[in-house]
Amino acid sequence: MLTGVITAHESTDATVVIPISVRDLLSRDLPACTWSGSATHLRHVERELARAAAGEVDYLAVCTPVDLPVAIGGIDYQVSEEAGTMWQLAVLPALQSRGLGTLLIRAAEQRIRNRGLSRAELAVEENNPRARALYERLGYAAYGRKPDAWDEEGPDGSIRRHETMCVLMRREL
Template sequence: MSLPRTGVAEVVVPLLVRDLTPTDLPACTWSGSTAHLMQVERELVRAAAGDVDYLALCTPADVPVAIGGIDYQVTASAGTLWQLAVLPALQSCGLGTMLIRAAEDRIRSRGLHRAELAVEESNPRARALYERLGYLAHGRRPDAWDVQAPDGSLLRYETMCTLMHKDLP
C-alpha cells in the first residue's frame, strides 16, 4: 500500500461483538485501574447468571477495543448501560456507537424496549454521543464509586450524573 503525500491512509478493520470473558481482562487494562478490572470480573459472574450482559468489541485478532455492560436488574422493564469504555487511541472512530447499538440489540433480544444510562455531567463528549443516538435526559442523581490512587489505596470518587433513556422500537 502506498501512502498519499499527507502520510494518511484509511484502513478498514472488521470488528466483532461478543461476550467479554475473564480471559479478556488482561487485554483491557486501558479501561481502568486494577480495582476497576476486579469489579468487571465480579460483573462477569453476574453475566454467567444472566443478570447482566458484558460485551466486548474485538479486532480480528480477538483483542477487545471497547467494552461495556448492560444490567437488567436496575429497572425491570429496561436494560441499563454502564461501564462503557473505548480504547483511548480509538475514541471518536465510531466504536462507542457500535458498542451501544450492539447493547441495544441485546436489550431488544430480551424483549425489552427501553435502554437507560447515567452519564457524568463532567463528560460532555459522552453525553453528546448519547444524544446523537437518540437518548433523552430525564433527571439527575449523584453517584460514587471507589477509584484506585497511584499508591494503590482506594479513594471514593463522587460525581453528578444526568439520567438518560431511549425507547427501543
C-alpha cells in the same frame, strides 16, 4: 454478532480499515482491558462477569481481528424491570471517535430488545460532555439526575472515593 470497521486517516494519502466484531466479554479478556480502568475497576468487571453467567447482565466487548477488546460495556437487567441499563461503557482512548462507542451501544440495544424490553437507560457524568453528546446523537434524552460514587485505586495503590453527579438518559427502542 454485529460487525463493523475501524477507519483511521493518519495522513491525506493513507487509510487503514480494520474489521471488528462484538461478542461477550470473557474473564480471559481482562488482562487486555487495563486501559478501561484501575485494578479495582477490573476486579469489579470480573465480578460482573459472574453475574453475566447467571443471566443478570450482559457484558460486551468490541474486538479487533486478533480478538483484543477495544471497547467494553455492560447491560444490567436488574436495575429496572422495564429497561436494560447500560453501564461501564468505555472505548480504548486511542480509538475514540472512530464509531466504536456507537457500535457498542447499538449491540447493547439489540441485546436489550432480545430480552423483550423496549427501553435502554444509562447515566453519564455531568463532566463528560463528549459522551453525553454521543448518547444524544444516538437518540437518548435526559430525564433526571442522580449522584454516584465509587472507589478508585490510585497509582500508589491508595484507595480514594470518586463522587460525581450523573445525568440519567433513556431511549425507546
